[in-house]
Amino acid sequence: MTRPETYDVVISGAGLAGSAAAVLLARRGARVALLERRSDPEAYKVLCTHSLQASAYPVLNELGLVPALEEAGAVRNEGRWHTRWGWIEPRAAPGGPELPYGYNVRRSTLDPLIRSRAAQTPGVDLLTGHRVTGLVREDGRTVGVRVATPRGEEREIRARLVVGADGRDSAVARFAEVPTRRHENARFGYLAHFRGLPLHRGVSHAWFLEPDLAYAFPNDDGVTVVAVLPDKKRLPAFREDLEGSFYTSIRALPEAPPIDSAERVSKIVGMVDYPLISREPTAPGVALIGDAALTGDPAWGVGCGWALQSAQWLAQAVAPAVSGGRGDGGERDERDERSGQGGRGGRGRAELDRSLASYARTHRRRLRGHQMLAVDFAATARPFNPGERLMFAAAARDAAMARHLFLFGSRLIGPLRFLNPLALAKAALVNLRHRGRGAATPGSAGAAPR
Structure with a gap:
């Protein structure tokens, strides 16, 4: 094996989450090795809803991808949803701002675009055809990865932080022995x-x-x-x-x-079998993003948006800890280059651990509630429960409730805000007012009562 190379961060997986994290970390001063097991830089994910929800728009904007997506013909994802009560068609309030939007774009367009953006970012080394075969561990924490190169050679890459952006079957998570909760999906x-x-x-x-x-x-x-x-x-x-x-x-x-x-x-x-996967998003020296941390129900089309958002949350949390320790000339102490600890030893590790804990808290706070509802909905392929019937029926009958449901469906608000007492009371009132009324015309805000 050749002498280990050293980076601030090594990321396994150059899909949406990994490429976004590489760009955002490098822009904040980190030196990043971005590993992709596939050799083709144009490779893309096939099984996908191909939808970037409105909650991910700020990440796309920070990445500078919005103009490129518009030029590529990505479609702003307005929507309408059919229910037993009729169609829900969220529209902007009269005289109000337009509804937030994301984009529908094929992964054959999106994946090469964001991967190319990562490869062109100073501080990022894109290494295609590199597959993680194990982790390098010292004193109970991960300090790097072992990889197989396109030539079949084994290579060791050391880093202060190893990021698993390698999907629901994450090798990084497996090698780091991160506990996995698997929730069966009763739909195919x-x-x-x-x-x-x-x-x-x-x-x-x-x-x-x-x-x-x-x-x-x-x-x-x-x-x-x-x-x-x-x-x-x-x-x-x-x-x-x-x-x-x-x-x-x-x-x-x-x-x-x-x-x-x-x-x-x-x-x-x-x-045929697409379980919902939940993992702790961090371990000592390791962070998981995208599907590696949490694989949602494809019925809701949240995976692409959450991949981008988790990449942004991670970069915001850990960038100071992984890119610090350089001198004014941007160089590190040679001993610390070899150790991968950035010049601060135990103090640097403690700072990194605090930043990882911050990322984990954000990840859980922003996504755990959404995932719990999705797991409940997917586990038995059940019909709507009473609370869902209340909210969806009201959204089919009332424009304001349709906007409220849209904000939740776009993951711009969480379950607690979606199901807050005021919203539930308004939904109940809307449904009571429509009791006994006739059927609405297709595409309107109203619907036949049930």
Whole structure:
């Protein structure tokens, strides 16, 4: 093995979370090794909702990607959602500001774009074809990684912080023995890409069919991602005729998109078993971001947004601790370069541990409540519970409640604010007022009572 190289941070995984973290950390002064097991810099994730929720817009803006996404044809993700009470169509309040938005963009466009941005950032070394095979540990903490190179050689890279951005089956998490909580998902899913598929108002559609789900998201280059997520009880029959079952499920949707007249430009690909994974986001010398820390339910399309947000939270928390210890000339003490501790030994480790604890608190505070609700919804593929019926029914009947639900669905507010007593009381009042009224016209804020 060659002499170990030393960085401030080594990141395993150059997808959304890893590339974003590399850019944000390097801009804050850290020297970053960004490892990607795939050799092709144009590689991308196939199974994805391809949606960046509005909660991730500030990260896209900090990364400087908004103009590039607009130029690439990414679609601002307005939406409408079908429920048993009718369509929920969030709109801006009269005279008020426009609703926040994110983007729908294919991962074949997004992944190479953000990876290229990382590779061009001073302080980031993108190392493709490098696979993490183990961790380097000293005194009970991680101080680097062992990797296999494209030539099959073994290489050791030391760093003050190792970041796992390597997905739900994270090798970093496994090697660091981070406890994993696995929550089974009682739904399966299949999706395909279509070109020339018109949608009402050209916006994203989601269908809550209780218990089954479906969505159609318009993306760049005129391509729409269409997916169905049925109860697993339907899986054996569904797989007997995969294409026929997929098309039949789409045709049966209320205001179904006309897929028979559109061009399918991809295979029908699926996720038969997609559990929700929750891990502690840190360990000594280790941080997890994106799906490595928390894998959400694909029904809600939160994964891309949370990947970007967790990368930003980590960079904000740890950058001073991992990039400090340099002299005025930007150099470190040679002994500390070899140890990977940045010139401050135990004091530097203590500062890093405090910053990791801060990141972990933010991660839990911002995402744990969302994940708990998602786990409950996915575990049995159940219909809406009484609280969900209350809120979704009100959102189909009242414009203000539709905006409130939109803020929660976009992860701009958390469960406590979404279900605060005032919101519940208003939802109950809206539903009482609509009791006994006739059916609403399609696409309106009202709906038939249930």
